[in-house]
Amino acid sequence: MMAVETRRHFLKTTGVLSIGFSLLGVSCLQRTEKEGGNTFPFHPVDDSQINAWLQVLSDGRVKILSGKMELGQGIKTAIVQVAAEELNTSMHLIDIHIAETDVTPNEGYTVGSMSIETSAMAVRNAAASAREILVRMAAERFIVPENSLTLKDLIITGDNVRISIGDLLEGKQVQGKVTTPATILAKTERKIVGQPVPRKDIENMVVGKQHFIHDLRFEGMVHARIIRPPSYTAELLSMDNTDYSANGLLKLVWIGNFLGVISEEEYQAIHLARAIGKVANWKVGDALPTGQGMEEHILSLPSEPDPAVEKGLGKNGINGANIIHEASYFKPYLMHAANGPSCSLAIFQNGKLTIWSHSQGIHPLRSAISQLVEIPESDIHIIGVPGSACYGHNGADDVAAEAALLAINYPGRHVRLQWMREEEHGWEPYGTAMRMALKAGVDQKGKIQGWDFNLWSDVHGTRPFGSAENLLPARYLGKGYQRPVNGFKGGAPRNAEPYYEIQNMRMQTHFFKGPLRRSALRALGAYANVFAIESFMDELALKAGIKPMEFRTNHLKDPRAIRCLERLEDKINKIQKGDHEGLGHAFARYKNSSSYCAVAVWVLVDRKSGAIHLKKMWAVVDSGEIINPDGLKNQIEGGMIQSASWALKEEVKFDQKHIISLDWITYPILRYNEIPEIEVELIEQSDQPPLGAGEASQGPATAAIVNAIYDATQVRIRQLPIQRQLLLA
Template structure:
């Protein structure tokens, strides 16, 4: 096993003087180093999407510099630009494109500076590997700048070599961080170590509604190895020299606490009816033609209801953070999705000036959205203030992670649709029931778990971001009469953003019903979809998929299903096919192979794009077949891998991905594009194998038994 990352206390805790970080300034995005290398600054965090590799590629392209001369500094308050959250598949669209523009602007600024200094026309100069050359003149960037940085603003009129030269952009550059992960090298926040660092654990309550009735603090103070017990209302934490000591203390302290364990959750067996009975805010999002009238008059109406359960992020490594408090300054190392939003929220929670809080984002082992990273960072910060001068490392246990992370919300979709006399869709009505899809911390402390247990009442964060609920609820197909409504409720479990948000459930519903309508119209399901599309890029994507599966042979109890979506109805195109085998004796489904054709505009790194697509396909298959958060009347019961199973290596399907590269189009992020159509293709394939329509996830084996 590789040694953990050991960092110098002196280097990591010194007060930080923040620089100007105007996003329009070149030097907010890059810095020329004395040894000739270029340091790139991005406000995004590497969450496995490959952004660190992609920004290297665009910077190296515009600066005509070898990749090993580019280093990337990611997401740190006061150091990198504030780019909000690393979310919504926006890293390429926003950060990488800003860095591309900054690098291209820097190239032109450097050439102009050299031209003025050497009195040589810009046309006779060129930049290569950190050196400006022309006739008999040559200098490194550092020499030319005399130790200063490149001044000036981003210039949108400069040539982008990534659109024409494409020496690095568009090439399948392998990610070095994946090799480090496979080798078990120190990569993640969980690997951080500091001199004199101590360890902590939090004694979480037994349930959402639990409160402390009594606590024997005298007995706790006598426990061997205890450096500090911290209690703030119903928040309790322990600090010890060694990690195992902290684990033991957590268990012992819990035995000295009497909790109120009153039921606070509904009966899960009646979850669907419970959620639909909750008070809901109803809003119409699409309303063209007269869907209700056409449906009422139709003789070929189809109806269907779909359900997706609560899902976990299920990070392989439980959430972890390191915090250091001294001289009224706080520094936190976290695998959060947004360094600046977390800083704003921590400052409010800790009642500290914002500029006294520094957040350094570090990769974490598993994310896929807003998991427990911010919560554990807040807990570590609270403990660090009570134990100043030493680094506090707090890592959750598996039951902490599974029991307290904010889940992806349960959703329900009711659809009605009809065909006209030519077999085309005449009307479509959609009703979506959902909780909010994001309560990320961005100033409000009530989005952080420990705020629920402190003395001060911060209140409930509420429904949060609603837009994710109806994302992709309106079909991308041409439908003359369409109505889409959302019913937003505040559900019983803690929820926030999980990969693809509401798109996953909405595309499951849309693409399942498209298959049913194609069958009703007695048309091939692929041709039926093409007939309802006007977008040539969408049609090409589907047609390329059709070629991949044209010669697929099916055995007994096997089925082939297809699905399509354009993420958010405006970014990535993804056509999907699935081949499944259903054991008619046990009802077990095996996904044998998945095919995807993905088009994300200009491709920066086709290898990285395939990585993201393949990962989404496999995760989606796991959601479809196995994953569901279970709970009783008090709390979550899916507290380990036995009670929250997921797809294992032996059951992982073969995957095949084709990337359509369009250099003439803007690049868009594709990290979430494959999630929804994968599950839709799988359930359509199950129907082809069994004749059974799956409308409730995860797939019920009893439903599929012969």
């Protein structure tokens, strides 16, 4: 059972509204007030105030608050480093509490590689502002100059002065607004920031301590499972009248086309769901498109073009070019494929609903669930707990909404709902399929004189955003909710405008409504767009008779981009390739405004089987100021591995009824023994702002792989995943 405290004891002992375990403690799980009670607050946090981000506990330690979710990116470690630096304080004296409604700031979603750029920098300013205020308070109290005092390890000292910040505040909090501090110690002292501090939560995972939401247990907790329809649009016609109470059924929750079972034991819930699912009578609904390739299907769908982005003569700049080349590229539907299926816990008691969720945005999720269950937001409390792997919008919000529905229909006890593997694979929102068509002209000097890029994509984000219709169970409740149509369009053209210097350019996005559920997947449209652009740049370079690396640098003016490519070339220019081996590389600046990333790949292709062996991958990355180089490298390496898996293996497949990629056999991913040696070099730019990096390497890694395959085989890959029969040709 997870330990909890009463709010009365909690307030007596801390004097503040939340508590978090130390970063160096045993778990990422967080304590909060007694769940399901009547006393949890509904006071939106004013994030302009210092005490929204930083609070002093009764023992004089400091607690940092962040609305961002820990997704495995190490944000908790990095944020504590930032705070410790500005407070000139050892990290073990700082706790951190993340993602809890009415306790932490509402920072929306943890998306877009923005956690360091936004949340960590907000904490930096709050901690530095607090340091200045605390020193000023001590100076006024002891009537000494501010510059004679030093704050270190939460104690202020000077000539005949020594006082802890807890004693200085006398049980109160630091009052004042977050301002632009006069001094940022990370820029002047830099003792903690920039150091490779390891994530202590990794140890908890390895030894099996409580960490993930899947580990949560409460006394008296019951278990649930959902009975899924056979298709997206299926309709429940009838159920039999069998009494399943002898099989452990506590309650069958039946609302419209929504079916869920609740039992004492998880094993019972699994078998009940399967048994009842067999006797449920469904009308299957609309058929999914089969019989043609997905790329051809995309082109057959009606599409809505966005206004074109043009520069110079647009696509007319291609006219009269010495070399004119065109090609199209395709990326299929991809899964998040989280290692741990989505999970949530909820309890409804005394009119209050408490939910534990690994959603990437607990505040917008609360708004959406409030609409769905018709309970005021003031009566809903959501506590963020890490899930087992996911970058993007998977089933976390959906399972939380389902757990809420079940808990409301079975009040007074904690209801735990975990999806099965086939549910996670079959019902999550996928990264959409995309098609990219490029045409360009190169002049006699080897410069691109005209560029035309057309992109076909569904929307890339249908997160709840406070809207109930974007939650999976909404469409089955019989309340008129329909399948989400709209979504975040801005994700589709991400990185579709090349970062290269091209005088005449045109780019246009064509939006279609695809057959599968879709939402945000790591890097959104940038993955496919960079794959297409960087493959095309290689093709143009070869047609122009120029080395691909040189061709890229000839079209760059940004010295930081050029430096990344030059350092990458230094790493690979002495590689001695064997038979059937190839080297390829690629470059992108994520979102054209975030981290710079140049990637190289060394491959061996088996000419008999077509099997691709990744021998080594390199990356050179410029993310501006580096907070934690260990965490940054982990992000880049993880992105490269995931990208390789997408490129080589992954594709969502379906029949007329529903998804058929329902396990690790029908949806294979890269295995541990297939992961190559990876070398990442970081270019430190401590005088520059930090840049998000979690999604920087996906596009360049896949492009580098296909370029390396061409170097080894002279076969150009333009459709993903890479098909062995293409290589056998």
